Amino acid sequence: MTATLPTTVDPARLQEVLDGRWAHVRRDAREQLSGPGYAPVHGESVEEARERVTRLTAELAATGRVSLGFPVEYGGQADAGGSVTAIEMLAHGDLSLMVKAGVQWGLFGGAVQLLGTRRHHEAYLRDIMSFDLPGCFAMTETGHGSDVQQLRTTCTYDPDTQTFDLHTPHEAARKDYIGNAARDGRMAVVFAQLVTGGEGRGVHAWLVPIRDGRGTPCPGVTIGDDGPKAGLLGVDNGRLSFDHVRLPREALLDRYGQVAPDGTYTSDIENETRRFFTMLGTLVRGRVSVGGSASAATRVALDVAVRYGDVRRQFTAPGRDREVVLNDYLVHQRKLLPALATSYAFAFAQEELVGRMHDLHTAVHERGEEVDEAAQRELESRAAGLKAAQTWHATRTIQTCREACGGAGYLAENRLPQLRADTDVFTTFEGDNTVLLQLVAKGLLTGYRDAFGSLDGWGRVAFVADLVRETVLERTAARGLIARLVDAVPGRDEDVPLRDRGWQLKVFEARERHTLEGAIRRLRRNASTDGMDPFDVFNSVQDHVLRTAQTHVDRIVLEAFVAGIERTPDPDARALLEAVCDLYALSTLEADKGWLLEHGHLTPARSKALTATVNALLGELRPHAVTLVDGFGIPHAWKQAAILDEEVLRQEATHREDTAGRTKGDTAVTLAVPPAQ
């Protein structure tokens, strides 16, 4: 893996690998959705942005591309993976459109499709696909962000009238941040506590009209506007309150729980909590979409910053024998290239996740097979972990790209401000990232069992220790290959080159297992401490628990990268990807070298060598930086950065020549810097 890289690599070969299984969907989006109408727009007022994005959403519906995820019998294409990929492709362009489309077809349409039954499908799916029926997904409440199971809106069945009574008991129970609510929504899927026969049955969902054909709120429905936001100006987020709104019995989306005319409740899933999570589990697509979309936006930012850094000078270089541009500086490389490598890693991990999701979905919903519970839980865990990892990566990297472009990066005309602002909330919606990592950790700690579902569960952690091994060793796609690489690592770690893939895989795995075992040990110790506040049993090790999830996600991502390389036929592209994978693996380890040293996974000497190796990799990859962003295959029209205009690039080049002619001495460390404006 330390062979010399080819001088040039054809980016088309990289793109083929990245495009993967849904290459046709990506190709179609590049060809059909890169016209001027789909380019992001900046400087609009909230009203202008909303109007434009609503119009675009309708136009998108008219192209028929939004039907990918819906059943064939209603005009869809039954391609769950394709639908998520299509959303991800939209995220290269206007992110408000992406979110609006995600709300309409992913969340709203997806809930009707997956929580509803034939009568709901017959009545609504076609209008949902055509956007003739704009809808909302009303789950989150002002007072309940993450704790959805405890939401406060109630929906009480009255057998006398055979209707439900939907009610918002107090202000904190209003639905909040709801997309499509403030302006366009005609119906909403509303989540509330079902009460029938005087008994609570847990959270269910209803289809609720919220506006009539003329846009007037329905009786009993109060609609508020969340107003201006940091970004996503084109999405009309709002608030919904219900004052004893009457709903017909058929309004209940009753796939997982039914209410008979007399109020009798039935469900295939007896346990309330399990039923709730099964319902939520069907909606995993949204979380997968958000992670993929965050990564798409990140790639656009990297494309802009890497290209700009490849022409932009900062200081005159000593001597005149070469032209120094931003990308030549080690610290600039440190900012951009590990992030670029991580973006490659996530592209492969996301591809694998989408494939799993698609296959599970198809088995159950198209072929009518039984749900593979373990596979479903693992999918949900990975969707959660990769959503958190990709969205934090987006926030960090787009910010880095903004700074890497200096003052130009702050101007709206160069796209980065909007990318930054629009994606900011991705770390929060579809699950706060910290909560999601906790979910991942819970899965690891319990071996996907429900042992921690109750308070006492946290006290009984001891017994799960023996489940750890099998859970951790559950591997990703290329498990055979990975096992071979790991097994090939010679005995003494210290003698193995840092760029040995088997060693890297082994350390990622050991780190995960070590961290997980440590978390279990601490939980067990706490649980056996007399008088420890039950909350503190968990809370005092929360940092450790989240680390467990983080190390798990890191390993999944590395393994997906390895599998992706294995699928790469072109030897040059493959060689380049090997080096990019080295950079991902080693910069990830470098960032955690404190822990690795603490726990004897690195010696001090090897830890220093790690930093030197990362620096050497940066030097190797630097000539390929533009090739690597070319490999993302982002049409120019989606970038919308004035600094990437040909004329500007030409000026930068001219100005370089101009400078080269009059350089005198070294100002590479000049003290001068410009003022605040």
Add this chain to the structure above:
Amino acid sequence: MTATLPTTVDPARLQEVLDGRWAHVRRDAREQLSGPGYAPVHGESVEEARERVTRLTAELAATGRVSLGFPVEYGGQADAGGSVTAIEMLAHGDLSLMVKAGVQWGLFGGAVQLLGTRRHHEAYLRDIMSFDLPGCFAMTETGHGSDVQQLRTTCTYDPDTQTFDLHTPHEAARKDYIGNAARDGRMAVVFAQLVTGGEGRGVHAWLVPIRDGRGTPCPGVTIGDDGPKAGLLGVDNGRLSFDHVRLPREALLDRYGQVAPDGTYTSDIENETRRFFTMLGTLVRGRVSVGGSASAATRVALDVAVRYGDVRRQFTAPGRDREVVLNDYLVHQRKLLPALATSYAFAFAQEELVGRMHDLHTAVHERGEEVDEAAQRELESRAAGLKAAQTWHATRTIQTCREACGGAGYLAENRLPQLRADTDVFTTFEGDNTVLLQLVAKGLLTGYRDAFGSLDGWGRVAFVADLVRETVLERTAARGLIARLVDAVPGRDEDVPLRDRGWQLKVFEARERHTLEGAIRRLRRNASTDGMDPFDVFNSVQDHVLRTAQTHVDRIVLEAFVAGIERTPDPDARALLEAVCDLYALSTLEADKGWLLEHGHLTPARSKALTATVNALLGELRPHAVTLVDGFGIPHAWKQAAILDEEVLRQEATHREDTAGRTKGDTAVTLAVPPAQ
């Protein structure tokens, strides 16, 4: 230092210490500038924001508060430190107003005052103070962000007409990102290469009319608009190009370089580079202001997030014996409290910096003393380092606060989006942070000599090794106290409690020295490597060089914190500050534990103990979190966060009671999370 903390601490006692030497300026701002007119406004169009901020700037001028930094003879108060403090106070409110004020009175006014001579003062200072003459500071060029010494605009003297010819030779040489340019500016201080007698004399500045009384651009002046930006919508940044604009000989701001009618050039400072840096050095105030303002904005964000986290619930806690709010979670504490401790540390460091700046300024400009070159260089270095540290802290922390407030943090009505967007460019303007750290490092490497001013200098690093010791040991304010604390540390580091202040100081110092010596060793080795590209001599160790600067800044900040505690009379406040200082010191070391382990400054066992101690400190400080933000003394009117309204806080509290009454079992690790909207 590990004594139990008092149950309650009076925040007024904390505020007194933080308010420090310019307490009167802070008090005045809180009382007079916290009316509704000064509150930040969101959701405006660019034009609305510009109009409002221009109006406010004029109103601010009318209050007379902007005269602080100007000479008494022109109606000013000759209080340089007060003027910087006043700008910092503005940064709690509308950041566009802060920047606009900084441009008008700090940069534009400051340049006329400090680079000009009596005739310029007589003619312009009064109109500048009154804002009757809005002006620009036109240094940065599109093609020259950081390398100001190489800027391309020329100003050529013609003895026949006794005029200058100001010219923009090509597009990349246009002035860019210039505040006050797009809309309001009537004059600009323009930096250009002076040419007289056919010889280049380096960068100088001229006072140039750019618009007439009716707002029409002057002949030969082309004015562009930078358009919408990520934030700071109220600041009219623009572009200026000059097509052979004629200027009278008197337009040259000639304090440091004069052109006689016949074109003869004279200057007290013979060396062109030295002259350039002397001129820039007089403008250090701007950089000091930006760092302080970034910290003010960060404190507002922390105030919002800490207060919200103190009432906001996430999940139902196990058991009913206590109400769990966000601030109770360890990971939430990990997000907010070290950042809060760092904000305290920076407040003390900034106070010390402003004091130094004030005293040096007063000595030279009021008492006419000779410039103390070493003190001036050190001031510039600290201003650069603290600007970089405080602005990066702002970017990171405001983002963390946004995420800590979840979906509410994304709504403009809760202030955080605007704080985030407005301060984003602070890491870039007044010097790109990376370039500034390089400047700091250069100072350390050369012991403030100019040895690295030329290419060869980088090859001659060997000789500076012996300068290191004295440079590093140059200490901040409380040097006697710090020396005593360090000397009191017993021999074997491993036995010293982690919360021993002397040990912390010793490690910060050792880390700085060790890093600096390593950088020198590497530079020396590179320089003696035959055939190494001169650029690579420096570039291959750039990461190490920047680390040197970072560790230096960390030490300065810690020492300032120690000095600040020493000035705290109230024993309870003092005890609390000791714990906050522990958290600053130990979380800083924890973040760098990889390096500390690599280099033997920590054993693995002690490194683990470090993490445990930080966690213990979080638990100790958690009950004081709100007290600590109260200590910032930010008037409610400046916060402008709907989630801090009394009604909202009351609802959160009510809703808590409501929940407490119906809790069932532990959902602390519930899997449910809300969807993307």
